[in-house]
Amino acid sequence: MTTSEKTLTPTSILDELKKLGVSHIVWLPDTESRFLYDAVASDPDIKLVPVCREGEAIPIAMGLILAGQKPVCMIQSTGFYESGDAVRGLALDVGLPLLIFIGYRGFKREGPIVDTAATYLEPILGAWGMEYHLVETDEDVDRISLAYAETQEESKPVAVLIGAEYQQG
Amino acid sequence: MIPGIEALKVISRNQGDSVVITTETPYTVWDSISDRQEFHLPLINSMSKASSIGLGLALGRPDLKVQVVDSDGSLLMNLGSLVTIANMAPENFIHFVYQNNVYGLSGAQPLPGVGKFSFTGMAKAAGYANVFEFDELEEFALGLPEILEKPGPTLVCLMVEDSGPKPKITARMTKHAYPEVRDAIARTPKG
Numbered sequence: 375m376t377t378s379e380k381t382l383t384p385t386s387i388l389d390e391l392k393k394l395g396v397s398h399i400v401w402l403p404d405t406e407s408r409f410l411y412d413a414v415a416s417d418p419d420i421k422l423v424p425v426c427r428e429g430e431a432i433p434i435a436m437g438l439i440l441a442g443q444k445p446v447c448m449i450q451s452t453g454f455y456e457s458g459d460a461v462r463g464l465a466l467d468v469g470l471p472l473l474i475f476i477g478y479r480g481f482k483r484e485g486p487i488v489d490t491a492a493t494y495l496e497p498i499l500g501a502w503g504m505e506y507h508l509v510e511t512d513e514d515v516d517r518i519s520l521a522y523a524e525t526q527e528e529s530k531p532v533a534v535l536i537g538a539e540y541q542q543g
Numbered sequence: 544m545i546p547g548i549e550a551l552k553v554i555s556r557n558q559g560d561s562v563v564i565t566t567e568t569p570y571t572v573w574d575s576i577s578d579r580q581e582f583h584l585p586l587i588n589s590m591s592k593a594s595s596i597g598l599g600l601a602l603g604r605p606d607l608k609v610q611v612v613d614s615d616g617s618l619l620m621n622l623g624s625l626v627t628i629a630n631m632a633p634e635n636f637i638h639f640v641y642q643n644n645v646y647g648l649s650g651a652q653p654l655p656g657v658g659k660f661s662f663t664g665m666a667k668a669a670g671y672a673n674v675f676e677f678d679e680l681e682e683f684a685l686g687l688p689e690i691l692e693k694p695g696p697t698l699v700c701l702m703v704e705d706s707g708p709k710p711k712i713t714a715r716m717t718k719h720a721y722p723e724v725r726d727a728i729a730r731t732p733k734g
Binding site for chain 2: 397398400420421423424425426427429432434435436437438439440441442443453459460462465467468469476519
């Protein structure tokens, strides 16, 4: 089975987040993540904090971390760009141990990538010195635990790029 | 109009056991008027985000009171946070807005829309539980203790004027204050 034939399901992501003890997801949903949103919204173990604009997500997560909670952020690459000053001034400068899930809109494993929402993402992460991991299928979700460990051990934000649309299941 | 420093002193006198997050002009003087530095996070490095940090803290520790001392220019940059806060409805969240109608730290340039917008109007329309506005110091000082007893989220807009020489900035950097505040909160028993 090739990568393009494998799927990414909400269950696998949720199971991984619960294994890590994630308490809150600070989130602005996008088209690709709608099945995961539905799953989280109906899950009693992880609290959802919906935001109006992605730039709110990192400071809300910062407050939750101050309170001793374990939040993650979930935003699309377009919202990550909008969040730039919070990434710089809070996540990076303060050194927040924070996982930021970024919907990799327009990413394609094969063929040319033409959506600028995708083409600028990895260069910008690189410019900020942010480490990141790509998750495309259920077989990749253990990379989330790897990324989480990096946030905790080095007290820094790490990105998880979601390179596929979630499928039901 | 309320002298800005006097408004901040009234808030400080009523801080009690609250955690305070300040930004812009208020952070420049807070450490000189409060003796609870370990429960004060000055937000220096990311204008507009104080209300959002306060929301996260209020949600994460509902047993603690959280006071955000925001500024007008800062909140104008993050108006969506009013809806986000009202939606989550933390009862332990007090949102002060220091409204001097200018960008005070960059040369007192006027804000856009002065005289046309209302923070209390926007907060009320967003769904805050309580909104108040004061332009007299004595009324504010007398009214604040009762306001702090109300379940939030509550927004208190303070119409202030800054006068005299620009204050000497006494705040610690956010990245230095952050671990101190985090540890102080962790040491505070949950109740």
